[in-house]
Amino acid sequence: MSMKSIPLTSCQIRILAVLALINFVNFAARQAVIPLIPLLRDHFHATDSELGSLQTFLLVVLAAGSIPFGFLADRFSRKAIIALGIFFWSAASFAGGLVSSFLFFFVARGMVGLGEAAYAPAAQSMISGAFPVERRAFAQAIFASGMLLGGATGQAFGGIIGPRYGWQYVLFLVALAGALPGLALFGLEEPPRGPRSEVVPIPRLLSVPAFLAMISAGICITFSTVSLLTWGVDYAKSYKDFTLREASVLLALLALVASVLGVLIGGFVADRLHRRLAYGRIVAIAAAFLLAAPFLLMAIQAEEKPIVLLGLSVCGFFSCPGITVRSPPFFTT
Numbered sequence: 001m002s003m004k005s006i007p008l009t010s011c012q013i014r015i016l017a018v019l020a021l022i023n024f025v026n027f028a029a030r031q032a033v034i035p036l037i038p039l040l041r042d043h044f045h046a047t048d049s050e051l052g053s054l055q056t057f058l059l060v061v062l063a064a065g066s067i068p069f070g071f072l073a074d075r076f077s078r079k080a081i082i083a084l085g086i087f088f089w090s091a092a093s094f095a096g097g098l099v100s101s102f103l104f105f106f107v108a109r110g111m112v113g114l115g116e117a118a119y120a121p122a123a124q125s126m127i128s129g130a131f132p133v134e135r136r137a138f139a140q141a142i143f144a145s146g147m148l149l150g151g152a153t154g155q156a157f158g159g160i161i162g163p164r165y166g167w168q169y170v171l172f173l174v175a176l177a178g179a180l181p182g183l184a185l186f187g188l189e190e191p192p193r194g195p196r197s198e199v200v201p202i203p204r205l206l207s208v209p210a211f212l213a214m215i216s217a218g219i220c221i222t223f224s225t226v227s228l229l230t231w232g233v234d235y236a237k238s239y240k241d242f243t244l245r246e247a248s249v250l251l252a253l254l255a256l257v258a259s260v261l262g263v264l265i266g267g268f269v270a271d272r273l274h275r276r277l278a279y280g281r282i283v284a285i286a287a288a289f290l291l292a293a294p295f296l297l298m299a300i301q302a303e304e305k306p307i308v309l310l311g312l313s314v315c316g317f318f319s320c321p322g323i324t325v326r327s328p329p330f331f332t333t
Helices: 010-031 034-044 048-073 078-096 102-130 133-165 167-177 179-185 209-239 244-276 280-301 305-325
Strands: none
Touching: 010 078, 010 102, 010 133, 010 167, 010 179, 034 048, 034 102, 034 133, 034 167, 034 209, 034 244, 048 078, 048 102, 048 209, 078 102, 078 167, 078 179, 102 133, 133 167, 133 209, 133 244, 167 179, 209 244, 209 305, 244 280, 244 305, 280 305
16 A cells, blocks of 8 residues: 655645535534533523433434435545534524423524534535545544534633523524525536446345444444533532633543544554555554543542543543544545
């Protein structure tokens, strides 16, 4: 396998920059709700089970909607589908700030997931078409860095604005911000679609043990990471003596530095290992999560704030490469 590095063209850089920016706003809209959980609990008189169901419903809608939107992204304009996704999550975020009952807020969060379902497959298709195999893990790392930056920014933003001005204003502002990157989208030229691989029937795919193991691992990874992201701020406030603002801002800043470094280094390491080993990306994923686990356990058991923050930071550094590399470029050999 060639060791020569392939430079990026200006068109590839523009596509990656715009998609990473949209990813930034997308995850800011999603994660801005996380530090608002204590405020939503008081406002709606909701239980922890009901508050936890907000993220569950969003992800269920996202997962279910990704299948038909992925079908559409293979056949129609990917820019139009991405624009539709931006409209959905921005409108749903704004509507969430207007509702007066938990039920309607629950539905609004589900519609945010529908917008993300429209966006994600089309964006991944554009990246696959614009970048060669040798650079896709790196391109995916840049794309995912927008997600990480947006998530950290949204969390810090919600933790600062929510307690001072009210949780509704957080949703109004992230909704308005969603319209801005959509304008840059229309200046892009759609890359050609990648060559179509052999169509494999689903029953045959499900008979492959390695594929089933990968899906099971992905489910466990998603469960653990989403649980940590959803309840991290509330946990730090309730059990580790952080204030809401302190927990939101500190966790967001540390996550920002640790995750961006982790995802960029992880993408680079995965590409290098893939050039030398047939299963180099699998090795990168396994090593990353094995190294992350003890630091998460350390953060949960620690009582001192610096130790809690250190454990979560190192855990985030090692977790994010695994999350990034297991994305679509991982499946391309």
